[in-house]
Amino acid sequence: MPPLARFLIRRVLLAVLMAWGITLVTFVLTNLVPGDPVAANLGQRALGDPAIVAQWRAEHGLDKPLWQQYLLHLQGLVQGDLGTSQQSHRPVSQDLAEFVPATLELAGAAILVSLVLGVAFGVIAALRRDRLSDHALRVLSLVGISVPTFWLALVAFYVFFYRLQITPGSGRVDAALGGAPAVTGLQTVDALLAGRWDIFASAVGHLITPALVLALYTIGLLTRFTRSAVLEVLGQDYVRAARAKGLPGRTILFRYVLRSALVPIITVAGLAFGSLLSGTVLVEAIFAWPGIGQYAYKSATTLDLPAVMGVGLVVGIVYLVINLVVDVLYGVIDPRVRLQ
């Protein structure tokens, strides 16, 4: 078998194994921990009645042995059943399907901004090593990774929307516009598909502040990482050779330096996407962004376990898939990786 195929198969099998591990983790967390789902779900009066408690337990399969519960849980998962949210009384999968596109749009915008700004800042810092701009960018990126996201979201909302009124408030588009017919679920893309520039402008306007707030952490992360990746490549012999040959600086930067520095940067970007997904939990609630972050926030504050586990499961799988894609890309781009 060619090494690339073997590499791909091993990675995919590993990812499947990890996905199974994720289901195990969420199951164990829902079942083995002291939090009592019965107490969390039934009112005080119903708790006093053993018949109601027993019926509720039987209804949710809680009277069966644990391994059977896990098999049932797994069987449900394969069929797309993530349980019923205790708050919305709807299937968690249905809730999630409704909210996932909004979060992907927000996180996607944020990773785009982070990649553009983070890589640009990192390259500038590396090229101007130990000069003023390098030091300034270092402080900026450290501030970026030190700001509590939930607080920054609140401050941004207060300053730009409430005080200055230069950004639209909560939600994804102006309510008056109604939104574009759903095709992809991504408001900006749907608006473009429908040729509605007014909706597109409104959607972008709503997207900017939460995406920037969310991106600040990953911008800091990518700036630091790009800087060291570029510095490392700059020290290589082939860069020195290119310079000695008299190639223009721009050619060296784009064709020689960035090309090989980008490989590790892509790996970090995959990890950064995970922290963006995490961040949505803390940001969406403030901006009333109707995504899984806000859903997770509401479920967490009301201790709606099935919903919380559903979010954990979905985000875990999304994260896994993204890292798999990054890994595979990495292997395709860099032959050394797949031969390991």
Place this chain on the structure above:
Amino acid sequence: MTRVSLLGRLPEAWRQPLAVAGAVLALLWLVVALAAPWLAPHDPLAQELPRLAPPGPGHWFGTDQLGRDILSRVMYGARVSIPLTLLLVALSVLVGGLLGACAGYFGRWVDETIMRVADLVFAFPTVILAMVVAAALGASLTNAVLAVLVVAWPAYARVTRGLVLGVREREFVLSGRLLGFSVWRSLRVDVLPNITGPVLVLATLDIGTALLLLSGLSFLGLGAKPPSPEWGAMVASGVEVFDSWWVATFPGLAILTVVLAFNFLGDTLRDALDPRTARAIKERAL
């Protein structure tokens, strides 16, 4: 070896303005945490009128919706958040370091088991997993600490494992074993001194992350309970009284400055390490 180079280059690291700024900030917060009862102008729990007073003489940071003095609460908050965060990081170092050292030293199935569990934790984005664990354990500050511990230890396990693998086959470790050192003595005497430097730097960098996670959980209502002056919970209470900006702003600034202090320190210390270990830490600390 690493330890020697770390100590040898430490004075240089301390001359960096960033390290000085970080050290001064951290020291200031330490003083505030220790001396809060004497520094705070009011009782952090006392509910007095006026409610939601804007910052001004008498209440420099204003008062919250229950009429509590926010400056005093921020000061007392340092006694909640900072010791808990330090304890949390110490526990992560201990648990992760021990497991990672075992994985690296013993290899084979011990290594496989421990590292696969670590991989599993890495398969989740941290806030999500911490939130899921905290929600499952039930909302309390202790459980929030446990939840963050669950997501924090694998980073130490990976770094420690890598470092142990690096020294395990070195002559002085092998000769120690040949002299009849027990496994634990070998780990303690020969291996441990060679890995403390990098692990301590990682711990310094991690203090900020841990505090952000812990206060984030409290913000979600999965950590500190209402009367406690925990910073994340205070920001959350500021969400409800949106136009009284001071309620959320000052506790948020408190979190920011503490995290910044330790990130400044950690970042400078990392540069003082030799490049190889520094890179190992950078990659793991994501």
